[in-house]
Amino acid sequence: MEEKVKVSGGTGLSGEDIKSGKIFLMDDSLDCAYAWDTGVAINRYLSELQKGRIIATKCRKCKRVMLPPRLFCELCYVPSNHWVYVQDTGVINTYSICHVHWDASRIGENEKPYLPAVIEIDGASDGMGIMHLLGEVDPDDLKIGMRVQAVWKPENERIGSITDIKYFKPI
Amino acid sequence: MSKRVAIVGIGYSGFRTTSTDVSYREMIYEAATKCYEDAGGIHPQSIDSFVASSEDFMEGISIADEYVPDQLGAVLKPVQSIAGDSLQGLASAMMQIKTGELDLVTASAFSKVSNLSSYENVLAYATDPVYVRPFQENPYFIAGLEMNRYLYETGTTREQCAKVVVKNRYNALKNPVAVYGSKLDLDDILSAPPLCEPLGEFDKSGHLDGAIVLLLASEDKAKELTDKPIWIEGIGWATDTPNLDSRTDTLGGALYAELAGKKAYSMAGINTPYNEIDFAEIDDTFSYKELQHLEALKLCGPGEAGELLELGSFAPAGDLPVNVSGGSLGIGYLHEANGLQKVLETVMQLRGEAGPRQLEDVETGLAFAWRGVPTTTGTAIVLSNKG
Amino acid sequence: MRKVAMVGAGMTKFVRRALETPKELSYEAAKTTLDSCGLSLDDVDCVAHGTAPDAFDGIHQNGEYMTCGSGGWNKPSMRVFVGGATGVHAIVHGWHHVASGMFDTCLVVCEEKMSSAMPHAQGFFLTIFDSITERALQPNLLWIFALEMNRYMERYGYTKEDMALAAVNNKRNGLKHPASQFADEVSVEDVINSEMLAYPVSRLDVSPVSDGAAAVLLAAEPVARRLTDKPVWLEGVGWNLDTAYWATRDLSYPRYLDKAARMAYEMAGIREPDKQIDIAEPYDPFDYKALHHMEGLQLSPRGKTVELLRDGHFGMDGNMPMCPSGGLLGVGNPIAAAGTMKVCELYWQLRGEAGERQVPGNPRLGLAQAWGDLMQVSSVVVAGI
Numbered sequence: 001m002e003e004k005v006k007v008s009g010g011t012g013l014s015g016e017d018i019k020s021g022k023i024f025l026m027d028d029s030l031d032c033a034y035a036w037d038t039g040v041a042i043n044r045y046l047s048e049l050q051k052g053r054i055i056a057t058k059c060r061k062c063k064r065v066m067l068p069p070r071l072f073c074e075l076c077y078v079p080s081n082h083w084v085y086v087q088d089t090g091v092i093n094t095y096s097i098c099h100v101h102w103d104a105s106r107i108g109e110n111e112k113p114y115l116p117a118v119i120e121i122d123g124a125s126d127g128m129g130i131m132h133l134l135g136e137v138d139p140d141d142l143k144i145g146m147r148v149q150a151v152w153k154p155e156n157e158r159i160g161s162i163t164d165i166k167y168f169k170p171i
Numbered sequence: 172m173s174k175r176v177a178i179v180g181i182g183y184s185g186f187r188t189t190s191t192d193v194s195y196r197e198m199i200y201e202a203a204t205k206c207y208e209d210a211g212g213i214h215p216q217s218i219d220s221f222v223a224s225s226e227d228f229m230e231g232i233s234i235a236d237e238y239v240p241d242q243l244g245a246v247l248k249p250v251q252s253i254a255g256d257s258l259q260g261l262a263s264a265m266m267q268i269k270t271g272e273l274d275l276v277t278a279s280a281f282s283k284v285s286n287l288s289s290y291e292n293v294l295a296y297a298t299d300p301v302y303v304r305p306f307q308e309n310p311y312f313i314a315g316l317e318m319n320r321y322l323y324e325t326g327t328t329r330e331q332c333a334k335v336v337v338k339n340r341y342n343a344l345k346n347p348v349a350v351y352g353s354k355l356d357l358d359d360i361l362s363a364p365p366l367c368e369p370l371g372e373f374d375k376s377g378h379l380d381g382a383i384v385l386l387l388a389s390e391d392k393a394k395e396l397t398d399k400p401i402w403i404e405g406i407g408w409a410t411d412t413p414n415l416d417s418r419t420d421t422l423g424g425a426l427y428a429e430l431a432g433k434k435a436y437s438m439a440g441i442n443t444p445y446n447e448i449d450f451a452e453i454d455d456t457f458s459y460k461e462l463q464h465l466e467a468l469k470l471c472g473p474g475e476a477g478e479l480l481e482l483g484s485f486a487p488a489g490d491l492p493v494n495v496s497g498g499s500l501g502i503g504y505l506h507e508a509n510g511l512q513k514v515l516e517t518v519m520q521l522r523g524e525a526g527p528r529q530l531e532d533v534e535t536g537l538a539f540a541w542r543g544v545p546t547t548t549g550t551a552i553v554l555s556n557k558g
Numbered sequence: 559m560r561k562v563a564m565v566g567a568g569m570t571k572f573v574r575r576a577l578e579t580p581k582e583l584s585y586e587a588a589k590t591t592l593d594s595c596g597l598s599l600d601d602v603d604c605v606a607h608g609t610a611p612d613a614f615d616g617i618h619q620n621g622e623y624m625t626c627g628s629g630g631w632n633k634p635s636m637r638v639f640v641g642g643a644t645g646v647h648a649i650v651h652g653w654h655h656v657a658s659g660m661f662d663t664c665l666v667v668c669e670e671k672m673s674s675a676m677p678h679a680q681g682f683f684l685t686i687f688d689s690i691t692e693r694a695l696q697p698n699l700l701w702i703f704a705l706e707m708n709r710y711m712e713r714y715g716y717t718k719e720d721m722a723l724a725a726v727n728n729k730r731n732g733l734k735h736p737a738s739q740f741a742d743e744v745s746v747e748d749v750i751n752s753e754m755l756a757y758p759v760s761r762l763d764v765s766p767v768s769d770g771a772a773a774v775l776l777a778a779e780p781v782a783r784r785l786t787d788k789p790v791w792l793e794g795v796g797w798n799l800d801t802a803y804w805a806t807r808d809l810s811y812p813r814y815l816d817k818a819a820r821m822a823y824e825m826a827g828i829r830e831p832d833k834q835i836d837i838a839e840p841y842d843p844f845d846y847k848a849l850h851h852m853e854g855l856q857l858s859p860r861g862k863t864v865e866l867l868r869d870g871h872f873g874m875d876g877n878m879p880m881c882p883s884g885g886l887l888g889v890g891n892p893i894a895a896a897g898t899m900k901v902c903e904l905y906w907q908l909r910g911e912a913g914e915r916q917v918p919g920n921p922r923l924g925l926a927q928a929w930g931d932l933m934q935v936s937s938v939v940v941a942g943i
Contacts, residue, residue, distance in 0.1 A: 004911035005902075006594045007737045009578055009586025010571030010770055013673075023577065026301055027676075030616055033288040034231035036689050039194025046690070067806075068691050072200050074241035074801060077215050094712070094809060096704030098756035102696045103681035114756075116701040118709075118805045129805035131692055131701075139757070144712045163694045228618040233611040233685040234641040237932040238802045247817055250799035250935070251647060254612075254621050254639040263636065263651070269658035271559050272825065297618040410635040413622045419632055430632060438660075546622045548635075 041071045044083070050160040052152050056124050058082040067124040086123030088150035089171065093118040093129050097139045115139060119148060119168055135167030147171050176268045177393035177400035178518050178554070180210025180386035186348040188503065189285040190380040195230070199281055200242040202382040206277070207244070210386045211396045215244025218386070219273035223252045224260035224280040224507050228293045231286070243277060243384070257383070258510030258540045258550035262406050264387050274392045280508035281382035290378070298545050303415060311375070313415065313545045315367030318459040320423030322369065324474075325466070329369055331477030332458040333360040336373055338486060339455055339494050343501025345527040350503045351377050360458075374458040379503025383511040385518075401518045404535070404553040405441070407434025411547035418547065425460075427549040428467035428539065435537075435551040436469075444469050444537070450520060450530055451491065451537040452513035454549070455498040464539055465493065468551065487530065495520070495528050510540030510550060521556040559825075562656045563782035563789030564649075564941065566595030567902040569772035571737045572890030575673040576769035580615060581627030584669040587771035587895075588629045591665065595775055595785055602775075603661040605630035606652040607637050608644035608668040610893035610930075613682040614675045628667040640937065641686075642843065642930030643797070644668060645772070645897020647937035649926075650795045652776045662778045669771035670892030679767055686932055688802075702933055703764075704756040706809045707846045711758060713810035714861040716846075718758055722749035723867050724845035725762055728881045731874065732888015734914040737770070737899070739890060749845070765843045768890035772898035774905065788909045793923070793942040794826030800934035807934075815854030815929065815936040822938040823856075828923075831856050835940070836921035837907055838878055839900035841929040842885040851927060852880065855938070879917045882907060897928030901939060908943040 017023050038046060041057065045068050048055040056065045059073035059080045066073065066080070073080045095117035099107050107113060115134035120127060134142070135151065148168035158164040182205030185198045193201075207213045221243050225235040232238065236252035239245065253260040257280035264276040284290060294310040321327065337360065343352030355373075363373040393400040409430035411419055420426035432444070441447045451470060455461035462476035470491060471479050479485060485493035496502060496516035505512050517536040519525045535555040542548040568590025570576070570583050578586065584607070592598060607628040612620040621637030628635070638644065638651040645668050652666040672679040683699035710716065726746060732738045744762060752762035782789040798818035800807060807813075819831070828834050840851035849867070852858040857878065858866055866872060872880035883889060883903035886896045904924035906912040923942045929935065 004594075004909075005736055005906050005913060006568040006590045007571055008568065008590045009576075009583060010573050010737065010739075011577040012571070012573035012739060013575040013577050015575075018575075026305075028300055028304060028616060030296060030613075031289060031292050032228065032231065032296075034286055034689070035288050036231065036286050037191050037194055037283070038690055039197045040192065041197070042194060042690055068803070070241070071197055072242070074244065074246050074803075077204075077244040093805075094705045094709035096701055096708060096756045096758070097754075098698060098701060098704065100698055100700065100755055102684050102698045104678040104698065114696075114698075114701075116695070116697060116705065116756075118705055118809070127806055127808065131695065131697070131705075131805050133695060144708070161694050162691050226619055227612045227685075231685065231689060233613050233682060234639070234931050236640050236799070237686065237934065238688075240799050241802055245799065246801045247798060247814060249797045249818075249821065251651070251797065252639050254619070254637045259636050263638070263654060266654040266658035266660060269660065270654060271657075293618050296616065297622065299623070300617060408634050408636065409632060410622065410625050410630050412626050412631050413624075414626060426632065431634075434634065542619070542622070546619060548622060 041069045045069050046160040049164040050158045054086050054088055054121065056084050056086045058084045064125040065123065065128065067121055067128045067130060086121050090119040090121040090148055092144055092146045092148060093120050094144055095134060095142050113139060132165060133167040136169035175390045176265045176387055176403045178385055179388045179393050179396045179400055180206040181515055181518055182206030182209055183381060183383045183515060185381035186350065187380055188350055188378060195281050195283040196242040198382040199279060202384040203243050206384040206386055218275045218277055220249040220267055221245040221277045222260045222264045224255055224257040225252055226254055226507060228296060229287060229506060243279060256510045256540050256542045256548065256550055257508050258552060259408050261514065262408055262550060265403055265406060268387060268389045274389045276387050277384060278387060279384040280511050282506040282508045283380050284378045284506055285380050294544060309367065310544055311370060312367045314457050315370045317422050318370050320421060321459055321463050324421065324423040326474055327462055327477035329361065330357060331480055332374060332462065333357050334480055335455060335458040335461045336360050336500050339498040339500040342487065342495050343497025346497045346502060349497040349501050350379060351501050352497060370457060376456050376499035376504040379505050381505050381508060383508050383515055385511060385514065399522045401521050402555050404555050405435040405439030406552045407431040408550035425463050425467035427547045428464045431549045431551040432468040435553050439553040441553065445471060447535060448537045449533040449535050450495065451493050452496060452516050453493055453539050454541040455494055455500050456504055456541060456543055460541065461493065468539060492530055495530060513538035513540055514552060517554050521554060560657045560659055561779040561791060562653050562776055563791045564774050564905045565777045565782050565785045565789055566591045566775035567905040568594050569737055569899055569902055570770050571739060572768040572770035572892055573739050574768055576671060580624055580669055580671045583671060583769065583771040584624055584627035584667050587773040588665060588667045591773040591775050599629050601663060602629060602665045603663045604634040604655050606648050606655060606664055606666045608639065608648035608894045610641060610644055610670055611682060613685060614672050614679050616674060624669060629665050640930055640935050642893055643897065643928040643935045643937045644894040644930065646901060646926055646928035646939055647797060648898060649774060649901050649939050650797055650937050653792050653795050656776050656778050662781050664776045665773060666776060667771065667773040668895040668898040670894045671769045672767050672892060673769050700756040700759055703844050704759045706933060707758050709809040710846055710850055716864055718750045719746050720864040721763065721846040722746040723864065724842065724848040725749050725887050728842055728885040728887040731882055731915065732884020735884045735889050738884055738888055759844065763845050765886035765891040768892045770890060770892035770895045772895045772902050774898060774901055788943065790905050790908050790941050790943050792939060794822035794940040796821030797937040802932065804932050804934055811860065812850060812854035812936065814934055815851060818936045818938045819855045822940050826940045835878060835923050835925050837882060837904065837917055837924035838880050839883060839903055839926040841897065841927050842881060842887050843891055845887060848881065851929065855927060882915050882917050900926040904941045908941060
């Protein structure tokens with residue numbers, strides 16, 4: 001039973017090596033700015049969110065009610081510009097309780113954990129979910145299958161963004 | 172596997188400097204729909220595999236591959252993304268068919284550069300972080316260095332480079348998708364503000380948004396689908412070093428083009444490119460590039476491109492029409508989709524579908540794309556309508 | 559179809575923070591691979607390389623940058639990029655090159671240097687989410703794993719203890735991998751008591767972030783037979799990508815992997831993978847993922863994987879050792895290179911060269927799988943001797 005695995009290189013450094021200046025480092029930070037065109041479908045989605053409504057599109061072939069709305073059904077591959085309002089209530093498909101920020105730093109002592117979830121929205125086809133946050137709920141009470149309702153920002157604070165919905169809370 | 176591969180469907184959309192009304196996914200959907208229809212009304216679920224070409228930083232998305240499938244109709248299909256020029260993506264599609272395991276493969280790419288508010292920053296991030304970036308120069312300086320060396324080594328003049336711009340932008344007037352078509356004279360270009368001398372503002376092609384989708388098929392499938400298959404006779408790609416200071420060739424040469432061309436010609440059985448290629452779509456991201464590439468691709472002798480241009484050899488009515496489409500200088504620069512634009516024109520010419528730009532009696536065309544500053548990567552493809 | 563074999567393999571150690579630059583890491587892996595089969599760069603017709611998000615390195619067109627390290631100088635050199643699946647997909651990409659008949663040899667090199675990204679590579683994963691409909695929620699990468707893990711556990715009534723078994727298994731196997739810097743003997747208690755990051759994911763459920771590179775040399779049949787009397791054949795390859803609308807999928811079952819696996823099995827002529835495959839290297843960035851993938855790969859019935867794992871079916875002495883390399887959990891996870899490490903493992907195992915990790919009984923067929931993008935893509939390679 002011979003070992004012929006070839007391994008070479010990969011010299012480990014410790015945090016101390018870097019802090020103490022033993023290793024020469026160069027820094028740079030990236031400055032990249034983008035202004036994405038939302039396109040027809042998402043433009044409508046965001047405008048409706050600003051008005052406090054969730055809109056979807058329906059495929060004329062397979063009849064799926066698709067969320068987020070798209071101008072074409074990706075399965076039938078036909079255009080779909082039949083717009084349908086759906087409700088702002090739904091069911092939790094899955095959830096998590098997250099103790100770190102987006103940049104991997106831990107949340108502070110006085111900060112509440114994030115509660116991301118996939119929520120199947122009422123009115124859209126089965127399993128048609130969106131990712132959003134949960135709120136006004138004790139994490140220990142969370143269950144897959146729980147019914148939830150969107151909590152919207154006041155009208156004058158909505159800007160046409162997914163964050164116009166603050167979070168979903170249990171009903 | 173020596174069976175041939177053909178292009179059987181083409182589709183494109185956008186080709187505007189800004190495309191605020193549509194998202195890139197909607198743009199690709201339009202291009203793909205047209206492509207599949209052009210191929211005889213194929214439903215994408217009957218396509219075996221899909222190849223997209225993109226670069227994360229151009230889109231502001233990490234792992235751009237994630238968002239590829241839906242608009243191509245490729246949900247739950249084999250899909251991959253090549254982080255490279257779209258001609259390399261096309262090469263990958265071709266290789267997949269040549270394995271004998273797949274018959275129909277899509278190659279696609281798009282540019283939504285209008286959404287990138289900090290293009291020159293992103294370009295700078297492609298340069299070496301330790302040896303080049305600290306200078307904080309506008310990355311076009313690399314093109315300036317190259318151009319200067321090229322002029323010095325070959326005796327080509329600034330005026331000859333400017334004539335490339337005149338030719339291509341004038342050719343573009345006959346191309347309905349071209350955005351930068353215009354009738355310029357030499358002075359307009361020579362007196363334009365300098366960029367990174369000797370490169371001037373007009374020596375550089377302008378930005379363009381657009382999406383292109385092509386469908387490739389194995390020989391048997393191609394003959395089933397269309398009576399105008401355009402055969403890929405040969406393809407080759409190569410990369411020289413990314414390091415500015417250690418190019419195999421000098422800064423004035425384009426060894427990557429020579430190597431790519433060599434491989435493509437060898438596959439296509441071409442020994443004298445100047446005689447056997449009827450027309451060419453050659454990367455002209457910068458004016459001097461067209462001349463430099465023509466020489467590296469052996470479509471003329473070393474240092475001769477400038478003179479031959481002045482003699483009219485590369486004009487639409489010349490011996491070897493180059494960039495009748497208008498090239499990037501005339502149409503606009505499509506970034507990752509640049510390579511596919513060259514193929515698009517070549518296919519249209521070989522099919523006889525180039526309208527007012529149509530060249531007479533063409534059988535074999537060459538398309539060549541370069542990845543742009545600061546890369547040394549190029550891909551050459553030989554296409555024909557024979558048999 | 560032109561037969562293609564692996565004739566050489568090599569890799570660097572996987573470390574948290576490497577001294578070497580990305581080019582140097584690629585070079586080490588590539589050179590080691592060439593040395594392992596006595597070839598030089600002149601014998602390489604083309605290079606297929608992979609490196610994952612450019613954002614980690616802060617270099618746009620990272621593939622170009624890496625060229626001199628991966629051996630692509632003045633050669634046809636192409637980079638495929640499918641997120642985490644790149645490690646195995648680069649071998650598929652290399653297979654396209656050689657099986658097409660256009661090249662006789664292809665050097666496949668995958669490299670990752672995650673430590674360059676400050677303060678933590680994880681932050682860059684913000685940009686994998688949809689720029690308009692998701693990023694504004696400030697998601698962390700852990701969310702998608704946690705959401706999927708929760709759904710998977712709920713579907714089959716699995717517990718965190720059940721999931722931890724995969725971590726225990728893989729980390730133990732990894733103790734014997736010479737490139738591993740992370741292997742540890744952990745118990746189920748260690749895993750479930752480790753710091754909770756995003757329920758149900760705890761720290762020890764996650765594979766360690768690392769730097770590293772791995773490479774494989776592919777050759778067409780006539781060349782392969784000249785070079786070695788033990789070529790490891792690429793019997794089948796498969797790959798598949800699901801919709802970008804990930805929240806509309808059944809997260810408890812990777813159907814895209816199901817399709818990729820079937821594609822590979824069909825090419826390899828395998829009808830009963832759960833009986834015919836001797837060694838399985840499913841992608842295991844998280845412990846539950848190994849199990850999730852075993853099901854998608856048809857190597858284990860849905861909802862029964864934990865049972866089989868407990869019974870020893872997937873242990874080193876079992877019917878189908880799972881992750882004899884130690885996997886990502888045991889060896890480390892430099893995103894693009896991790897999958898290639900698994901393919902290298904198949905190469906060594908099938909040739910009987912895996913030393914202390916050798917699976918007994920002369921294994922004949924092995925499978926390596928990687929997964930990536932927005933948890934919707936998988937590449938599968940079936941290798942045989």
